[in-house]
Amino acid sequence: MAVILATGDIAPDREHPDECFAATRDLLAGADLAFGQLETSFAERGTRLPQARHAVLTRPEAAAAVGRAGYDVISFAGNHCLDWGNNAMFETVANLEAAGVTVVGVGRNIAEARAPAITVLGDGTRVAVLAYSSILPMSYWADERRPGCAPMRAHTIYEQIEHDQPGTPPRIHSYPHRDDLAAMEADIRAAREVADVVLVSHHWGIHFVRATIADYQRDVARAAIAAGADAILGHHAHILKGMELIDGKPVYYSLCNFACDLRMDPVHAASKSFKEIQSLAEDWVPDFDSLYNFPAAARMSMIARLEVKEGRIVEAGFLPLWIDRDAVPRVLAPDDARFGETVDYMAAVTAEAGLNARYRVAGDRVVVEAA
Numbered sequence: 199m200a201v202i203l204a205t206g207d208i209a210p211d212r213e214h215p216d217e218c219f220a221a222t223r224d225l226l227a228g229a230d231l232a233f234g235q236l237e238t239s240f241a242e243r244g245t246r247l248p249q250a251r252h253a254v255l256t257r258p259e260a261a262a263a264v265g266r267a268g269y270d271v272i273s274f275a276g277n278h279c280l281d282w283g284n285n286a287m288f289e290t291v292a293n294l295e296a297a298g299v300t301v302v303g304v305g306r307n308i309a310e311a312r313a314p315a316i317t318v319l320g321d322g323t324r325v326a327v328l329a330y331s332s333i334l335p336m337s338y339w340a341d342e343r344r345p346g347c348a349p350m351r352a353h354t355i356y357e358q359i360e361h362d363q364p365g366t367p368p369r370i371h372s373y374p375h376r377d378d379l380a381a382m383e384a385d386i387r388a389a390r391e392v393a394d395v396v397l398v399s400h401h402w403g404i405h406f407v408r409a410t411i412a413d414y415q416r417d418v419a420r421a422a423i424a425a426g427a428d429a430i431l432g433h434h435a436h437i438l439k440g441m442e443l444i445d446g447k448p449v450y451y452s453l454c455n456f457a458c459d460l461r462m463d464p465v466h467a468a469s470k471s472f473k474e475i476q477s478l479a480e481d482w483v484p485d486f487d488s489l490y491n492f493p494a495a496a497r498m499s500m501i502a503r504l505e506v507k508e509g510r511i512v513e514a515g516f517l518p519l520w521i522d523r524d525a526v527p528r529v530l531a532p533d534d535a536r537f538g539e540t541v542d543y544m545a546a547v548t549a550e551a552g553l554n555a556r557y558r559v560a561g562d563r564v565v566v567e568a569a
Contacts, residue, residue: 199512200230200319202397204431204502205527206453208264208272209237209460212489215260218457219267221528222501225517226268230319230506233271233327234264234456235401235433236301237278241289244282249335251471253281258293265297267457271315273329275303275347276401276434280338284345303329303399304340304347311340311348312381314389314396323509326393328385330378331401332414333434350382350400351375352414372414379421386425394509398427401434403452406478406493409550411439411451419449428511429504437479437495438540440548441555443568448514451551454499455492459525462491490525497521498540501529503563515557515565532562 203226210218219226226232238254240261246253264272272294279287291301305311314326330350331339339349352375356368382398389396400418404410419430423444430449432439439452466472467484476482479493490496499519504511518530518540530537541557541564548555556569 200321200323200506202231202233202325202504202506203229204233204397204450204453204504205456206235206433206499207237207436207455207458208234209254209256209458210260210263211238211254211256211459211461215256215263216266218459218526219263221526223267225501225529229268231271231317231325232269233273233397233399233431234269235276235399236272236274236290237276237458239278239282239286239290240293241282241286244286246282247280247335249337250278250281251335253278255282255286258289261290261293261299262297264294265299269299270317271300271302271327273303273327273399273401274301275311275329275331275399277331277333277335277338279304279331279347280335280345287345302327303331304345306345307342308340308348311346312385314385314393316393319506321508323395323506324393325395325397325506326389327397327399328382328389329399329401330382332403332418333401349375350378350402350418352412372412374414374417374421379418382418383421383425386422386427390426395428395506395511396426397429397431398422399431399433402432403435403439405435406437406475406482408437408480408495409440409547411551411553415451420444423447423449429514431502436492438498438500438544438547440544440551440553441566442548442553443555443566446568448504448566450502450516453502455496455521456499456501456519456527457525459489460491461489462486485523488523490521490523495543498536498543499527500540513565515560515563517563532559
């Protein structure tokens with residue numbers, strides 16, 4: 199039996215980046231395949247693009263720390279891939295590859311961005327990883343002649359409910375970009391031709407808002423599974439979201455954060471842009487002495503865990519995590535009250551979103567089953 203582990207967002211931004219992975223290095227290194235999502239650039243220099251909202255340029259040496267942490271494959275498909283321009287993106291990829299990490303979801307053109315990363319496990323199982331982003335500042339997606347990430351764009355429509363009541367809240371509808379959806383389906387079908395297991399990573403969803411899953415996410419998830427995906431690994435929301443099983447295949451709508459440093463200062467905390475985002479979360483109090491400035495719910499996180507046997511996933515679940523003010527993720531023991539708190543939170547947000555997963559504690563892990 200082989201074990202695949204997948205984490206949420208990674209953004210080390212400290213003098214000694216190896217500290218970020220001190221509590222999880224042995225676990226990730228012991229996996230047959232370890233996957234994560236990158237939220238920063240590992241580059242010497244870059245020019246910040248005007249459409250970048252929160253942009254951190256991390257020293258190139260941090261890429262080696264990601265390799266030493268045990269990661270095998272990293273997705274860079276997300277809303278930070280081009281924050282510092284094309285050259286910084288290329289340098290980030292090169293630095294990760296020099297550290298022994300395969301990068302997926304970005305490229306010099308759309309063909310490169312859509313190419314899967316193929317890993318052969320010890321028992322010969324071939325695993326393909328594809329990565330896409332729905333969170334896209336303008337021109338961050340690749341095309342035939344432009345670098346960027348593989349897009350899975352979505353459209354939003356606001357429907358006025360009471361036409362005679364100006365200013366009342368609308369219904370919000372979202373749906374996938376037709377061409378992007380077709381391209382993703384084609385990629386998955388092609389990956390199935392060369393791999394036994396296909397994992398699809400999606401940078402998507404509504405950040406900081408408890409439980410809510412956007413319509414387009416459900417559409418994309420169903421399409422991906424129907425095309426042949428064996429599991430979907432979601433991130434970007436910075437809090438945990440619920441799970442579902444579609445035809446027995448797990449959909450992790452949000453893995454929350456992992457090693458994600460985020461400082462805050464009084465000027466930023468008082469800014470209009472932060473106040474608007476802060477209002478989305480249930481409980482978010484800036485902490486100017488902390489390395490982890492996220493809502494209270496973001497303390498709870500997880501590592502997705504997939505067991506693979508004879509070329510297929512035989513068990514899906516997760517390892518509950520806790521992230522303190524030092525921004526270091528730590529796996530929780532079952533007798534830790536925070537283990538149960540994390541499982542209960544997952545059960546609650548899953549039910550609130552109308553999803554069908556239920557969670558069973560099995561030793562030090564949580565197994566996901568259909569309700």
